[in-house]
Amino acid sequence: LYWHVSENFADRLAPWLVRRITGNEPVYVSPDPPAVPFLVPGSILGWSIRRGIVWGAGAAFESDLDPLLLCPPSETFRIVATRGPLSAASVRAAGHAPVTFGDPGLLLPRFHAPEIQCTARVGVLSSWVGHMQAQALFGDRFPVVSTLNTVEVVADTIRSWGVVVTDALHGLVAAIAYGKPVVWTTFSDKLVGDGFKFRDFFASLGAPAVV
Numbered sequence: 001l002y003w004h005v006s007e008n009f010a011d012r013l014a015p016w017l018v019r020r021i022t023g024n025e026p027v028y029v030s031p032d033p034p035a036v037p038f039l040v041p042g043s044i045l046g047w048s049i050r051r052g053i054v055w056g057a058g059a060a061f062e063s064d065l066d067p068l069l070l071c072p073p074s075e076t077f078r079i080v081a082t083r084g085p086l087s088a089a090s091v092r093a094a095g096h097a098p099v100t101f102g103d104p105g106l107l108l109p110r111f112h113a114p115e116i117q118c119t120a121r122v123g124v125l126s127s128w129v130g131h132m133q134a135q136a137l138f139g140d141r142f143p144v145v146s147t148l149n150t151v152e153v154v155a156d157t158i159r160s161w162g163v164v165v166t167d168a169l170h171g172l173v174a175a176i177a178y179g180k181p182v183v184w185t186t187f188s189d190k191l192v193g194d195g196f197k198f199r200d201f202f203a204s205l206g207a208p209a210v211v
Contacts, residue, residue: 001026002037002052004044009147009154010170014040016151017104020111036076041104043197051076056104058083058200060193067093084200101204105173108155116159123161125171130187169197
């Protein structure tokens with residue numbers, strides 16, 4: 001399994017989901033010969049990836065999926081599912097044939113749904129790059145929690161709030177998965193990407209990406 005190794009909720013989600021789905025402990029490998037790893041949640045798909053089996057990954061920048069640069073399908077590289085229909089259209093133009101789309105993070109409630117009491121009417125889940133700004137804006141009124149936490153901590157925190165405010169893609173994904181009203185906002189201009197990952201995810205829900 002290939003994923004971006006970090007303490008961030010979104011990056012921890014890939015091995016967490018594979019562990020829950022398969023019952024096996026995932027082994028990290030980079031997408032270099034001779035490995036053919038799986039790529040699951042995360043904005044890790046792009047023209048630099050030339051080996052692997054892609055299931056539900058997406059891209060941070062629209063240019064990452066330029067059909068003229070994206071590696072075509074082969075015995076060692078297949079894209080079977082993408083995050084959303086925008087990424088699916090791009091990879092099809094490069095010769096791939098994804099059978100579906102959707103962020104695997106939407107599967108969270110199937111594997112983690114303990115009873116949780118509501119602790120706040122509104123809570124703020126901030127990306128790590130926007131945490132200081134979110135704390136300054138909302139810390140005196142609402143709980144502000146960073147995405148630099150385990151999958152269980154972030155999931156349980158989201159489920160303990162009535163309404164979720166977040167600038168993190170997988171904060172949106174998890175809130176929607178758990179049926180929570182969610183407000184998408186921005187706290188920092190340092191968040192990686194050009195907004196494509198959000199547009200792609202919202203398109204998978206048939207909703208406009210309005211921040």
